[in-house]
Amino acid sequence: MRGLLIVSAPAQERGAASSPAEFDPDHAWRLHPQVAIRPEPFGALLYHFGTRKLSFLKNRTILAVVQSLADYPDLRAACRAAGVEDSQQGPYLHALGVLAGSSMLVPTDEEERRA
């Protein structure tokens, strides 16, 4: 399997983007406020208006995970809720890690989560 997403070429050097947070799947994450999702039959397009970066989610399950991140305390719980058992989560966590690495996802801070 080639992976669950494709991330477009170089936006990472864009100066305006803040550097991505360290990836921790046991932390709560959410979509960056400047990211828009467009569902498509194959999965979805993700576009970050800040970095101008386009990514493709390559199936509907990873889309469901990404769309529901804000509802869960950590990424493993979000995967589980989308029907991905712990033993199958490797590729999903990897894909989410890549999204975090390109600032598509940002960690939810504690205050925000409790509010």
Place this chain on the structure above:
Amino acid sequence: MTSTVPRLVEQFEHGLDAPICLTWELTYACNLACVHCLSSSGKRDPDELSTRDCKDIIDELERMQVFYVNIGGGEPTVRPDFWELVDYATEHHVGVKFSTNGVRITPEVAARLAGSDYVDVQISLDGATAEVNDAVRGPGSYAMAIRALENLAAAGFADAKISVVVTRHNVDQLDEFASLASRYGATLRITRLRPSGRGADVWDELHPTAEQQVQLYHWLVANGERVLTGDSFFHLSGLGEPGALAGLNMCGAGRVVCLIDPVGDVYACPFAIHDRFLAGNVLSDGGFNKVWKDAPLFRELREPQSAGACGSCGHYDSCRGGCMAAKFFTGLPIDGPDPECVQGYGVPALAAERDKPRPAGDHSHGRRRSGPVPLTLTVYPPAPPQRSCNESPV
């Protein structure tokens, strides 16, 4: 897990609910007269879309979640409502990337652009030196582009793009372009020379030679991470391992890309302004969404395409037969090799009798060049305007 799911490229070939990448030529008016202009620009078309028409299109793009548009022309910034439309688009969640020769990128404009999160600027430059650039884009155009880059950098605009069409004369300057980009905190973007618009007249003498294509391929493999290409070099992908060339290696025409021209005509791609690739008109055919979804041409392009003469070639999976527009405008069959096929199949095809279609529209200043085109680098002296209406529209 995804082995039963078709590859993304195959899914894209069936088309998407909305384009990923939409080019919108806002005007055919231009202060320059580049010899390879894809849209044969020069004079404003009297039927150009009004400000209201343009805003209606932007509203539709917002509803369709077209995340950004690539605005070009002509020289889009000469439209009096250009900045109004840019603001309108970004307020409506349609990001703007616009291509300009730099004519209007003054220090004031640069400062304003630096204040926006949603606007990207692409400065066209076809030579890393004035000599090479001005031979293609006209006298003074190098200085104009550099001034724009300086103004953007001075205003703190991060990451402008320097957009280069790769030709026989600048392919040796790719490292120099990269240095130029880093000097201005910009990103280099290089794209393929297409025989479209006035490009049809100069393609034979300007397109990179077979050896240069190989050189370009290796440069891209080595430097691709830092360089944008609009995925336009997929015809080269047969030169190496699949996947060595970054990006989506497929023709997106009518499937993931299209073009809206200044009068609202919708074409399959930015390199195909010709009746053969005209899908409809946003004003007379019920809006952009309807054209995108229902135009018979687009439906046809989303059907499985015949590999034709390329069917027996082992590299077809890599290059997918190359660029449809490049074939069409060089008079080659659409279901055959690309004129710059890296296996060399384009060479005999080009040598055979062929009938090059003329572009349907021509907004060039004065008459197009005809007859043989000089093979050496020539800087064209500024021609005096024949009539006052032939002067720059700026």
